[in-house]
Amino acid sequence: MTFLTGTYFLFATTLVMAIITVVAVNLSKSGAWTPNIRRIAGLDSIEEAVGRATEMGNPVHFTPGLGDVTAEVAPQTFAGLEVLGFVTELTAKYNTELIVTIRIPNVFPIAQEIVRQGYIAAGKPDMFKEDTVRFLSSEQFAYAAGVMGIFHRQKVAANIMMGAFWAESLLFAEAGAQVGAIQVAGTAAMAQIPFFVAACDYTLIGEELYAGGAYLSQDKVKLGSIGGQDIIKGITMALILAGSLMATAGSQMLVDLLKK
Amino acid sequence: MRREVPIVITFVVGIIMLLTNFIKIGAGEVGLIQQWSSELSNWVIIVAAFAVGLASVNLMKIHSNNITRQRPGWVNSLILVGSLIAFAIIGTIARLNPGTATAELNQNLFDYVMSPLGAAMFAILCFYIASASYRAFRMRSAEATVLLIAAVLVMLGRAPIGELMWNQFPGIAKWLLDIPNTAGQRAIMIGAAIGGFATSLRILLGIERGHLGGAE
Numbered sequence: 001m002t003f004l005t006g007t008y009f010l011f012a013t014t015l016v017m018a019i020i021t022v023v024a025v026n027l028s029k030s031g032a033w034t035p036n037i038r039r040i041a042g043l044d045s046i047e048e049a050v051g052r053a054t055e056m057g058n059p060v061h062f063t064p065g066l067g068d069v070t071a072e073v074a075p076q077t078f079a080g081l082e083v084l085g086f087v088t089e090l091t092a093k094y095n096t097e098l099i100v101t102i103r104i105p106n107v108f109p110i111a112q113e114i115v116r117q118g119y120i121a122a123g124k125p126d127m128f129k130e131d132t133v134r135f136l137s138s139e140q141f142a143y144a145a146g147v148m149g150i151f152h153r154q155k156v157a158a159n160i161m162m163g164a165f166w167a168e169s170l171l172f173a174e175a176g177a178q179v180g181a182i183q184v185a186g187t188a189a190m191a192q193i194p195f196f197v198a199a200c201d202y203t204l205i206g207e208e209l210y211a212g213g214a215y216l217s218q219d220k221v222k223l224g225s226i227g228g229q230d231i232i233k234g235i236t237m238a239l240i241l242a243g244s245l246m247a248t249a250g251s252q253m254l255v256d257l258l259k260k
Numbered sequence: 261m262r263r264e265v266p267i268v269i270t271f272v273v274g275i276i277m278l279l280t281n282f283i284k285i286g287a288g289e290v291g292l293i294q295q296w297s298s299e300l301s302n303w304v305i306i307v308a309a310f311a312v313g314l315a316s317v318n319l320m321k322i323h324s325n326n327i328t329r330q331r332p333g334w335v336n337s338l339i340l341v342g343s344l345i346a347f348a349i350i351g352t353i354a355r356l357n358p359g360t361a362t363a364e365l366n367q368n369l370f371d372y373v374m375s376p377l378g379a380a381m382f383a384i385l386c387f388y389i390a391s392a393s394y395r396a397f398r399m400r401s402a403e404a405t406v407l408l409i410a411a412v413l414v415m416l417g418r419a420p421i422g423e424l425m426w427n428q429f430p431g432i433a434k435w436l437l438d439i440p441n442t443a444g445q446r447a448i449m450i451g452a453a454i455g456g457f458a459t460s461l462r463i464l465l466g467i468e469r470g471h472l473g474g475a476e
Contacts, residue, residue: 075459078471
């Protein structure tokens with residue numbers, strides 16, 4: 001067994017990050033440490049959005065983004081699907097119609113199962129209809145056209161977009177704004193965050209999306225992993241600071257270490 | 261078992277895919293883990309093909325219902341189902357008979373129907389950017405005012421007219437983009453990268469299992 005060239009540091013970093021997360025999870029699970037997550041307005045607003053849709057008698061639209069579960073954006077898609085479970089619970093509680101639109105065929109059966117099981121768990125299996133979760137198209141702009149059509153035809157009152165997005169993000173957000181929907185978006189796609197900030201009522205930026213599952217469930221194990229994530233962030237900040245100071249002083253030690 | 265089996269599969273496959281980037285086992289040119297990873301990637305293609313089938317069935321069911329019950333907009337559903345069938349038949353014949361008129365027709369459908377339709381949707385963005393900017397730049401709060409000032413300075417710095425008005429505008433725009441903007445973007449990127457790692461780990465370890473459906 002040999003290590004591939006230039007991967008020692010990366011492997012060590014992955015291992016250390018994994019250990020920190022597992023330790024933090026165990027500490028939180030045992031009750032020795034309960035990490036606090038700051039208030040995230042975007043996640044708090046989901047209930048308000050579903051409530052508003054209920055009052056108006058119009059449906060809630062949800063999309064887990066355009067990313068696949070096998071691509072590098074998979075964590076964003078999974079984070080979006082975590083939020084979908086929560087949205088299903090809420091729509092079941094308020095008897096509000098939910099429309100989930102899907103672009104990636106791989107995500108379709110997963111989303112269908114989440115919504116179906118969510119309604120069963122809420123004791124309302126009849127709320128799950130064949131067109132609750134809709135596959136529209138795997139073509140990016142055909143999917144966008146389909147979503148925009150649904151917004152206008154069904155007058156959605158709440159639009160929740162959580163996952164990986166590309167150029168279609170603003171098409172969705174503006175179409176939602178045109179029909180007067182309350183809009184909550186979350187993505188870690190850097191180029192799309194400004195569009196969501198400009199056009200949506202609430203936006204989850206980057207890591208806030210990943211914290212969605214833990215924040216909404218307040219599950220100790222998940223909260224622990226978010227705490228571990230913060231420790232890793234602290235170490236990263238310390239490394240950036242040390243690297244900057246060392247580079248300023250003319251030392252390349254840390255840079256060389258990163259290349260190993 | 262309904263939950264444990266998928267979690268175990270996720271863990272084993274995830275670890276193999278992760279180790280592919282670090283470790284090589286065996287003396288050959290391609291390591292054992294890399295071979296497994298390549299094999300698993302082929303499996304993904306097979307699973308994806310079934311998922312496409314499931315998704316297509318859903319699409320056909322929904323739109324066939326729209327047509328038979330003549331729901332509002334049923335004509336759109338009719339066009340969709342017709343296009344789906346036509347593309348499937350023409351595409352299959354074209355794949356089996358390359359270089360024939362059907363293959364050319366298939367290519368033309370993509371070049372002169374699909375591509376322009378996609379481009380037309382993409383082009384709508386230019387109008388939406390204007391309307392979204394208008395809403396975002398209204399001075400409703402201190403943050404929106406800062407956004408408006410920064411945007412005006414960047415626009416003046418990037419457009420030739422700005423440099424004509426005052427030759428310092430390009431420098432100011434460059435500073436805004438290179439310093440505060442880059443700092444903010446990097447902070448978001450680092451946070452998102454760590455968040456993505458932690459989420460992946462939660463999925464691998466079966467902590468985050470919302471995608472398996474149902475209550476925790």
